[in-house]
Amino acid sequence: MAKSIAFVYSPEYTIELGGIERYHPFDTSKYQTVRDDLIASGAARAEDFVxxxxxxxxDLLLAHTRAYLNSLADPLTTARIAEVNEVAYFPAAMIDKGLYRPMRFAAGGTILGARLALERGAAVNLSGGxxxxxxxxxxxxxxxxDIAIAIERAWRDRPDLKVLVVDLDAHQGNGYESIFADDRRIGVFDVYNRDIFPEDKPAEKFIDFPHPIRSGTDTAAYLALVARELPPVLDSFRPGLVVYIAGTDxxxxxxxxxxxxxxxxIVRRDEFVFREARVRGVPFLMLLGGGYTTDSGPIIARSLENLLRVDMRPAP
Ligand SMILES: [Zn+2]
Structure with a gap:
């Protein structure tokens, strides 16, 4: 199978922090699950992953203040962000090795993914978001x-690049929304459950195409919303890159x-976003985002296998 989509992955993505996975629904080995499933199904070979x-x-300073980066050395800060109190008792060096380092590789993966998407047309970082x-x-x-860092890196070579962030994770993408604020090179299309975290009203002002939905929104309603609202945005905003946060939460x-x-x-949703970017010739970068069941990894692998299949066929 000829691979038209670049897959970015590192074994360093896996978070290993003294059993943190027992305290947080975050599946800390999801990335490896996706990679292993893709290889097991024959959709990809080990050497296909970059x-x-x-x-x-x-790189980190492209999106963060030095004071914030320094504050991460305090395990109390780490624990608060992870929402896992036990982490406050872990040694800082252990946190850096087991958590921050994997996260820095994830950010490196999004940087590389953006570059490969712009060069080859489509890329997936098996982490990020x-x-x-x-x-x-x-x-x-x-x-x-990782989103803001990768976009800032891409802007070094192409300062006029317009980027549309298509954020279909269940949560509002308040982080990069507040980082980019009113930067006109960024368009934000965000479908998010308004009933859950983070309910960040100040950041909502920076969503160009906001689609707050309610808890319990089902497949048909969700897909109809995306099918109706996304194509006109691609046509009017005319991005040079789509960054798709494909949260399975x-x-x-x-x-x-x-x-x-x-x-x-979820498989159909990912295919829709992928196709809409591809038929317009817009480079496409997919990031995994959230997903807090053990089904997440297998669903993502299924979806990526499907994207490889649909990319072989001409658009309908
Ligand atoms: Zn989420």
Whole structure:
């Protein structure tokens, strides 16, 4: 199978922090599950995955203040952002190795993914989408804004590049929204459950195409909304890159997203966004975002297998 979509992955993505996974619904090995499933199904070979470099301090400073980065050395800050009190008792060095370092590789993966999307047309980082991290604070298990860091890096070579963030994670993407604020090079299309975290009203002002939905929104209603609202935005905003945050926390069994999407619905959703970008010739970068059931990894793998299949066929 010829691979038209670049897959970015590193074994360094896996978070190992003294059993943190027992305290947080975050599936800390989701990335590896996706990669292993893709190989097991024959959709990809081990050599198809491109490994990123770890994001450097200079990279992190593209989206964060030095004071915030310094504050992460305090385990209390780490614990607050992870919403796991036990982490406050972990040594700082252990937190850096087991949590921050994987997160820096994830940010490196989004940087590389954006570059590969612009070069080849489509890329997927099998992590990333940490959309609650702001310039001077973290939240909701998001420490570094891989999204803002990667876009800022892309702007170094192409300062006029227009980027549409299509954020279909169940949560509002308040982090990058507040980082980019009114920057006219960024368009934000955000479908989010208004009934759950973060309910960030100041950041909502920076959503260009806001679509707040209610808990329990089902597959048919969700897909109809995206099918109706996204194409005109692609046509009017005319981005040079789509960054798609494909959160699987919209899944019906997800304890945090509180929406009612079926697994099939998620596969169809991802295909729709992918096709709409591809038929317009817009480079496409997909990030995994949230997803807090053990079904997340297998659903993402199924969806990526489907994207590889649809990309072989000409658009209808
Ligand atoms: Zn989410």
């Amino acid at each position: 490994a990123p470099a770890e994001a450097t301090v200079d 940490f959309h609650h991290a702001k310039r001077d604070s973290g939240g909701g298990f998001c420490y570094y804004s 919209v899944f019906e069994a997800d304890p945090l997203g509180k929406l009612a999407m079926s697994a099939d619905g």
